[in-house]
Amino acid sequence: MAKENFVEQIADIEKDFPQWYTDVVLKTKLVDYGPVKGTMVIRPYGYAIWENIQRELDVRFKATGHENAYFPLLIPMSYFTKEAEHVEGFAPEVAVVTHAGGEELAEPLAIRPTSETIFGNMYSKWLQSYRDLPIMINQWANVMRWEKTTRPFLRTSEFLWQEGHTAHSTEEEAMDETMKMLGVYKEFAENCLAIPVITGKKTEKEKFAGAVATFGMEAMMKDGKSLQAGTSHYLGQKFAKAFEIKYLDKDGAQKYAYTTSWGVSTRLIGALIMAHGDGRGLVLPPKVAPLQVVIVPIAAKKGNVMEVCADLEAKLTAVGVRVKLDATDNSPGWKFNEWEMKGVPLRIELGPRDIEEGKALIFRRDTLEKSAYALDGLAEQIKALLDTVQKEMLEAARKLRDGRIICADDLKGVLNGVEGGNFVKAGWCGCRECEDKIKAETAATARVIADGETRDKCAVCGKKAESVVYYARAY
């Protein structure tokens, strides 16, 4: 009965994936719509995921030599015009402050859509000598891009992210940094989010406005579409020249630095939902799940059930597991549905008979399997099981994705492939026209260029292929 009630709550994932997504994000209280169109309120359950993402990434950023800082939200509009491609890419999306303190401002101010310009401005001030290099700073911040069509986490006017901005003395070092951070993102996505990603260079059309080269990581969602989950940009000397980021080198000459930038955002929460979710709702990997284990007492008022449950909760907390004992008056069935929808990786069911037999039933959210475990030493078993879930969720996602990567030789093959919910690898001659044609005819875009792969012919024009491209429809 309760289960039936529940199933009505969210749309069928097979029949209406977009509605399923909307239902899941709202009904699990990850997020709500803000009063201003296109804005979102990240609610505690959603924000707890973001805190876990931040903690995991922040450790990695610091281990790779970066420091955190905070740069101003407001950027003079004139800064954007200093780098021609950058202004073209971002000016249409900017929110503008024209009045403040009761007066009209002399110069309108942009709310940062990204901060290359203001980092550039400050780096030019701070950088004097080659001894000051490299500069490696990250910031955790809100940014704003005024989008016409918005969806919670995936595309909103305001979102949260981190943006790393570094300056180096050589092209090689800057390119190493670009690739290193792409690697950090990939390792994080796979080991923490349990999402396998394809990394590679973006085409000229898809690169960041103002970059020399953009490298992205693409994740497959359950509907076969791709989600760009992070990008790392090699900016060459473009911003250095626009903002006079230069220094006195050992040889006495003034030289421009080489810069990079890289970022991931609250979009990753959208990726988590759509890479792992199922008909019952969220399926969260243990490393970033707000709650890793929920304990549901069965026949809670009988004997020492609550006592044993509370004892187990304390033991799990003591070994560092994020656990909650659901001691509310709701029925066990209601609780099962609720915590399944919320994607808690493990559920422990404990009733009088279990206690008598010295065991507990453990339900795995990812596989939907239930097994009995001895109560004795359960906390350590749970810890190990969480590691297993984490690992197997990645394996399952990888298997699913790998089964949905196909190759195509022509436009029709690309179209059929993406309509079937696949990523399609196809040859590309390298010209913009063929890339545009793919988009026009298949609604798929070039996600990344496959590293080191070759094919004979461009799937569009049939000319010699320069590279192999992953095409997919994308969020």
Next chain:
Amino acid sequence: MAKENFVEQIADIEKDFPQWYTDVVLKTKLVDYGPVKGTMVIRPYGYAIWENIQRELDVRFKATGHENAYFPLLIPMSYFTKEAEHVEGFAPEVAVVTHAGGEELAEPLAIRPTSETIFGNMYSKWLQSYRDLPIMINQWANVMRWEKTTRPFLRTSEFLWQEGHTAHSTEEEAMDETMKMLGVYKEFAENCLAIPVITGKKTEKEKFAGAVATFGMEAMMKDGKSLQAGTSHYLGQKFAKAFEIKYLDKDGAQKYAYTTSWGVSTRLIGALIMAHGDGRGLVLPPKVAPLQVVIVPIAAKKGNVMEVCADLEAKLTAVGVRVKLDATDNSPGWKFNEWEMKGVPLRIELGPRDIEEGKALIFRRDTLEKSAYALDGLAEQIKALLDTVQKEMLEAARKLRDGRIICADDLKGVLNGVEGGNFVKAGWCGCRECEDKIKAETAATARVIADGETRDKCAVCGKKAESVVYYARAY
């Protein structure tokens, strides 16, 4: 020589405290000015302090039952007009977005100066039944208040803070929350920042725009001025009525909730600087210092000096101490000055003779004392010493402050007191006129009402005193 060079770098703290402050914040690279007037860039050394403050506070917020979330930056201007006092207080300081995405907006949007209105709007949506109460949410965010006169950390257009917003079913519970969070702030200020604070109720004039009552904590700076270091507001049903934050109670009646809000900001970094700093620069308490220990090798190229230093660095890191081995080519004297200016609590000096004798010299930044410690078991000794420094910094600050709290019976006494760099306790009849007169004649303001203290007469009008007020000049 080096020391003389250094002394020239920052203004004399005794002669020009404001310039000393500016010199210290800029030269220790805590902060820099942003390109837009009144904005600041919080540089890595400053931001690391903020990260430590965040970590310490966040644990306390969660331990008291709060969850983090993130609410939108932009608030419809019309929201502010819903609470009459609130709009009067904040409208003059608001920065306004009028254009976005290339178009003029139908309604101008305010960049949040504080978020009671948007929390109120969402709480009214989320709150249905008494079962949903209490709602206890905190957010870490940037806010903007367009100020005419700005100073880094103390008063800037944009700053970082946390704002807690809670809703409760009874007045008593909401007032308990208000006082509990004031207590959390006080405990944190004393035990982490080593700053003794005076807490108490604000006068009507000084309370938060829209609050029923504001409680603040005031810290004494080295120049005898007060800095409001945190506030906790009891909002009664004022915002609940303005935003329809109501619920169906057990008895079947619709009732308005009682709400609170409380916040501290990057201002606390300004408090740290001015409560502990001295002629050499910053003096940071270990709990929030980015670096707790710096190791300076003496005659670094001789024998195994660097090896022993690196070994010690590893040992300190292993026991959780934030330590840096300064292996640069600068002279020891230069390093001493540099790290003293930056306020690192402990410096370890290690040279060939020290190693021979199995000892190290430890310099305490707070007391400027140097002592020899055995190298054997040094890591544990250092940990204990950091605790001692933390404790003794609070004691020293408390002693300094307590020696500068005086009582006065009349206006002249208040004037003399604050001119001498004191906090002055004086009787107050409770009327606004007398409060205004104090400000007009002494440039001091009522900081907080002293809890439970009594005096006979108002220092201004001589009528019966209703309460005792702490008066001080304030940042």
